[in-house]
Amino acid sequence: MHTFRRSAALLALSVSAVASLPALAADELHYNQIALRAEVSQEVARDLMIVTLYTEEQNSDPAKLAADVSTTMNKALAQAKQVKDITLRQGSRNSYPIYDTKGQKITGWRERAELRLESSDFAALSKLTGELLTDLKMGGMDFAIATPTRKASEDALLKDAVTAFKARAQLATDALGGKGYKIVNLNLNSNGYPQPYMRGPMMMKAASMDSAPVTPEVEAGTSQVSMTADGAIEVLMP
Incomplete structure (x- = not known):
């Protein structure tokens, strides 16, 4: 045992x-492993214009109200479809009751419908927007980075990030007196592209209140985008 x-x-x-x-x-x-991080960035033009227009009406008869809103939106859609290279998207459409001062009895109905327009042709979309403001109101004007532009900038930044990481790896290796290095792991991440840039409300209000069709001013600007390379190397000592 x-x-x-x-x-x-x-x-x-x-x-x-x-x-x-x-x-x-x-x-x-x-x-002999060392964690390293490199980051590169560049200015990218906002080359996609996004305009949101809307109509808002009220009526005591909900059926008449819906018909009026539909007529206004259908007219705007038909006009917008005549312009090339513009993407049309119908936004939200909501109807809600209007109550009396006591909040007990429904005295009418209000309905709002949105139309969203997107294009890389700023001049064409600006002109169309000015024309549509005779019947619609301006909800917002945004500028973003178009998908093809985003992909192209990501490809360029990826190469630059790898080059920057390798340069930093060599610098660390030389500082430690190593004869070379091996990349143990490497992660490449875009820091995300900014949300669309919204135009100031006062400028939009001035354009929409003018009696004649107005072509809104366009100031798309640029956004700084970046990509990081995070990883680790193993320094080979003599």
Whole structure:
């Protein structure tokens, strides 16, 4: 019985020693590793114009109200479809009751419908917007980075980020007196593209209140986008 216990203890000790070998190997693997980070950025033009227009009316007859709103929106859609390279999207459409001063009796209904226009042709969309403001109101004018432009800038930034990471890796290797390095892991991440830039409400109000069709001013500007390269290298010592 004692012999069995001693054998079991020796077996447990042997298993423990074998189990520690991977831990030692892992320690050796990480012995000369350094975590590094590089970031690159560039200014990218906002080349997509987004305009939101809306109509809002009220009437005591909900059916008449819906018909009036539909007529106004259908007219705007038909006019917008005549302009090339403009994407049309119908936005939200909501109807809600209007109550008396006591908040108990419904005295009428109000309905609002939106039309969203997108285009990279700023001049064409600005002209159309001015024309549609005779029947619709301005809800907002935004500027964003178009998908093709975003993809192109990401590709360029990815190459620049890798180059910057390798330059930093070589700098760290030289500082430590190493003869070279190996990249252990590398993660490339875009820091996200900014939300559309919204135009100031006072400028939009001035354009919509003018008696004659007005072509709104366009100031799209640029956005700074960036990409980071996070990773680790193993420095090879002489």
